[in-house]
Amino acid sequence: MTDFPGAPDLRAPRKGLRVLAAMSGGVDSAVAAARAAEAGHDVTGVHLALSANPQSFRTGARGCCTIEDSRDARRAADVIGIPFYCWDLAERFREDVVEDFVAEYEAGRTPNPCLRCNEKIKFAALLDKALALGFDAVCTGHYATVVVNENGTRELHRASDMAKDQSYVLGVLDDRQLAHAMFPLGDTVTTKDEIRAEAERRGLAVAKKPDSHDICFIADGDTRGFLAKRLGKAEGDIVDETGAKVGTHEGAYGFTIGQRKGLRIGHPAADGKPRYVLDISPVNNTVTVGPVEALDVIALTAIRPRWCGVAPEGSGTYTAQLRAHGGETEVTAELVGDELQVTFTEPVRGVAPGQAIVLYDGTRVVGSATIATTERAAAQAAQSA
C-alpha cells in the first residue's frame, strides 16, 4: 500500500475556477454543484439530455432522461443561483453508450454502461466541450476523491466513505480527464440521509427525491425486455456442463454469467442443487448452466486498459473490484502488450466478460480494463485430473 503524504485534496481548492456542473436532477449532483459554488467557484449547471424522446415524467424511482428531471435540475440551479442550460448529447449517448450496450449483450458479454458514459460522455464529450468553451473543470455528484500530488499529477482515490464509494465507475478516467474533474462529495464521510439533510438545508427541492438505480435509459428496469425489443426473440437451448439440453431460452443475450434466477429449467439437477449460468455462447445461441463451484474463476485477461497516470511495469499485487457494488479481492496483474493478465489469489465467482476490472493500490485507482476472457478453476482441475 502506498501513502501520499502532503498531497492536497480538492477540499481546499483554489477558488474562482470556472466549473461546469453536470446536474442530473438528482440530489447528489445538486449538492455537489451547490458545494462547488459555495467554495467560490464560478459554476454553471448543465443537464445532459441523453434521450432523443424523453418521457415526461419519472416512472417509479428512477432518475435521468425525463423532462421532469431536467426541470428538477433547473430548479436546483435556481436555488443555488447559477446559470443553467440543457445540452443535447442524445446522439453521442446513443452511439457510444446505448448501441455499445446492446452490441455487448449481443456478443454474450455483460457491459457496464455507467462506466462507458463516464468515459465517453461526461468526461469526454462534455468535458471537451466545457474546456473548449473556457471552463476549467467538470463537476459531478460522484463519491470519489481526486488527490493532487506535489508535482501536480492527479490520483483518483476511493471516497472517504467506502460504503458510498463510486471510484469503480470512474476507473476509466486518465490523468488528463482527472485534471479537470471535481467531485465535491468525494471526501464526505456521510450517509445518504445526511446528503439529503444538506440538500434540505440548502433549500433544494430534490432533497426527498428517490435515488436513481440501474440503467437510466431502461426506464422500467427490464433489461431483458429492452434487449428483446432491440435484438428480437432468438430461441435456443440451455444445456448443462455435459452438453445435455435442460431447457430453452428466448435469447442468449438475456443472461449474465453467474445468474441463478429466471432460468426456467424444467427438471432439477441430478444433485438437486441450484444451477447457475456458466457460459453464454452467442455463436450457437446456447446458454450453459452448472453448479456454483463451476463459476470459480482463478484468472482473467482484460483489454482496453486505461491508466490513471503511467502504466505500471512488470507484475504487481493489487486489490481488484469487478462490479459497481462488489467487494475487493487480491490479484496479481501484469500488462503484456495491450492485454492485462490477472491472477486471483483466491477464486472469485460471477466474473463475466464485458465487465470492467478496476485495480487499486490501497485506496488509489491504478487503472481499469474490460474483461475479455476468464479461466475457471474447474477447467484447470479437469486438465490436471
Add this chain to the structure above:
Amino acid sequence: MAYLDHAATTPMLPEAVQAMTAQLALTGNASSLHAAGRRARRTVEEARESLAAALGARPSEVVFTAGGTEADNLAVKGLYWSRRAADPARTRILASPVEHHAVLDAVHWLGEHEGATVEYLPVDAYGRVHADALREAIARNPGDVALATVMWANNEIGTVMPVRELAAAAAEFDVPLHADAVQAVGQLDVDFAASGLAAMTVSGHKIGGPYGIGALLLGRRYAPVPLLHGGGQERHVRSGTLDVPAVAAFAVAGELAAARRADFAREVGALRDSLIASVREAVPDAVLGGDPDPAGRLPANAHFSFPGCEGDSLLLLLDAQGIECSTGSACTAGVAQPSHVVLATGTDAELARGTLRFSLGHTSTEADVAAVAEAIGPVVERARSAGLS
C-alpha cells in the same frame, strides 16, 4: 446587460403598466348587468375600439384570446371545422412550412386527428411564400381547400410575406387566409381591412402589452367553431370572462405600437443594420438568415448562422457576458433542435445548428449593439473550437 430578445418578449410600456394597474384595483365582470359590470364592459369595448382602429379593423372583428397561441389555434382549427362542416369536401389545409409552432402544430394535429390533408407551400431561400405558389396550390382543387395560413412576418428570420398578394390569390377562390401577425404589429404597416385576410393573430406581450392576452381579428362573415365553450362571450367564438386589466393594457400598447411604428421602424432598423454590419465585420463567414433587403425583413430582426458553431454554445458564452439573445429554435426540455424555419430555407442541417437571433425593441440602444460587436468575434471563435457535439 444587453437584452436582444424582444421577439421573445419585450418590456411592457409604462403607459400599458399604468392602464393595467389602474384596472386591477377595480371590480366588475364585463358580462354582468349592474353598474360595476357596465363599467368593466365599457373599458373592454373602448379597448376593442382603439385596438381595432390601430389595426385597421372594425371593433366587432376583434376577438380577445389568452394570447397568440390561442388565437392561432382558434383560427386554424376553428376555421377548419366550420369550413368542413359547411362542405365535407373541404379538408385540405395549405400552410407555409415556416409558421410558428402554434400554427404548425395545430395544423399537424388536424392532419393526425381530424382527417385534414396538410400541404406545405414552397418557400424561397428567404423563407418567403409567393402568391403564385399559393394560387397554384389552391387551383389544383379549389373545392377541397378548408383554409390557408401564412404568417405576416417570420419570428425567427424576420422575412416579411407578401400578405396582400397572398390574400388576393386566396380571394380568387374564396378561400380564407389566416396570418399570424404577432411579430409584424408595431414593425410593419398592419392594416387588417386592407390586407384582405380572413383572420389575423396578434399578441399583447410582443408589443409592450401584458402576457396572456392576444386577439384574433376575424372577418365578420367567419364563424369558426370555438375551442372553448361556455358563456358565449366574444361573438360566441371565445367563451370566458374577459380579462379587463389585460385587455385595457393591450389596447394601450396596440395604440402606441401603431402610432410609433414609423419612427420605431426607422430607428430600430438603423440599429439593426449596424448590428448586422458589426457581426459581419467580426465574423466574415457568418450567414445572414432571411431577406438581406431591409424592405423585406422585420426592422428589428437580425438572424445569423455561424458555421461550425453550436447555437447553445454561442448562447451560453454571450449570456455569460450579459448579452441575451435566442437560438431562435424550438425547445423540448430546454434542448435546442435545429430550427424548422432555417431548414425550410434550404440551409444545410449542420449550419442550421449554429443559429442566433438578435431581436431589438423599444429599449434597445447603441450600447447594446456595441456590446455584440465587441463580444461576437471571440465568442464565435471559442464556440467554433468547441465544435459540433
